[in-house]
Amino acid sequence: MTSPLARAIDHGQQPNFDSLRLFFACVVVFFHSFLLTRVADPYAAKILAINPGGLAVDGFFLISGYLITQSWLADPSAKRFLARRVLRLYPGFIVASLFSVFVVGPLGADAHAYFAGLDVRRFLRGLVLLHMPETPPVFAGTTAQLVNGSMWTISFEFRCYLLALLCGLAGLFSQRYLLLALTVAIGIAVGGYVPPAGVAHPQHVLFGINALRVSDSIAWFAALFMVGSCYARFRDRIGFGPVRAMLACAMFVASMFDPVLLRPAVLLVGAYALFAAASAPAWWKSRKTDRRADLSYGIYLYGWPIQKLLTWYVPGIGPWMIFASTLLASAGFAFLSWRWIEKPALKLKPATRLAFPRPCNGPIAE
Structure with missing residues (x-):
């Protein structure tokens, strides 16, 4: 029997991926609201193995793996694939970086000293490599003295796109059991790693605290x-x-208290729970992706700089107030980014040349 997720896509309907990504972006803003105000997160304090922001980032990469694979299957052309990936990530990232470096940065430091110490060549190189902006010292004396600490994951996202390209060119996407075997091998390699004591999750300590175990980060994100x-490849076989x-949700919640079980649980029951939510009929029925603004990327990009400015200019602001204020402000920036930057860039994407005689992949959200 065909799964609900496969039936939704086969009939040209978009599952709940956009809603889930928007939710994850809001969770990241929520976590940072407590991190940047030095207030203990009431949820992360009880879930010792990981924080909500870390789980949200993991969810982004799970969804991305599904959608990007679907994109390759719909049109297995390396040139068109790379063009779509560049047009999806770079325009929004570049504008958000310019805003962070040339607007937020000087507002969080002495403007004259800031611009005198700004290395423009390094900044431009970072734009090309999708790196988190490096600037002169900003927001002195505060937690995470960065103009945009959320951007560190974007380069890892693009590296995973390149991984998908390699898998596609190597024929792994057409040999799904070989793909599964490779995924299991990677999962075993990284799933058994237990973070050191005192570190919530190795790939999330880069949120402005300590740059630790970058190689482990890319391995985990790749998994x-x-x-x-x-x-994506077994969607017709998974119910x-x-x-x-x-049951998957219950098992995943239980695993969040144990760092030994957490990573395997994310890859197994956590992923199952996520894609089960993506296939829920009540969410995707009668919704058309092209009629809605996709705000998740913009909220993720603009949440951090807005939060830093709030904590800098409104001393003593509480985490719940900064969370609500940032959501409203970043949603506005995200809408402008979608309307004037991301959506026009996506219109430049090369037309899809379907690799199947029927629309078995439906609309591609990436």
């Missing part, structure tokens, strides 16, 4: 991405019953 790819989804 998440590949799991998403497997769900999402409510009982199984609830």
Whole structure:
């Protein structure tokens, strides 16, 4: 029997990926609201193995693996694939970087000293490589003295796109059991790693605190991405019953208290729960992706700089107030980014030349 997720896509309907990504972006803003105000996160304080922001980033990579694989399957052309990936990530990233460096930066420091110490060549190189902006000292005396600490994951996202390109060119996406075997191998390699004591999650300590274990980060993100790819390739074989989804959620929640179980649980039951949510009929029925603004990328890009400015100019602001204020402000920036930057860039994407005689991949959200 065909799964609900496969039936949704086969009938040209977009599952709940956009809604889930928007939710994850809001969770990242929520986590940073406590991090940047030095207030203990009431949820992360109880879930010792990981923080909400870390889980949200993991969810982004799982969904990305699914959608990017679907994109390759719809049109397996390296040139067109890379063009779509560049047009999706770079325009929004470049504008948000310019805003962070040339507007937020001088507002969080002495403007004259800031611009005198700004290395423009390094900044431009960072734009090309999708690196988090490096600037002279800003927001002195505050937590995470960065103009945009959320941007560190974007380069890893693009690296996973390149991984998908390699898998596509190597024929792994057409040999799904070989893809599954490779994913299992990667999952075993990184799933058994237990973060050192005192570190919530190795790939999330780069949120402005300590740059630690970058090589482990790309391996972990690659594992998440590949799991998403497997769900895309086996979507016709995976069913999402409510009982199984609830059981997966329960098992995943239990694992969040144990750092030994956490990573395997994210790759197994966490991924299943996520794609079960993506296939829920009540979410995607009668919705058309092209009629809605996709705000998740913009909220993710603009949330951090807005939060830093709030904590800098409104001393003593509480985490809940900064969370609500940032959501409103970043949603506005995200809408402008979507309307005037991201959407026009996506219109430049090369037309898809379907690799199948029927629209079995539906609309591609990436």
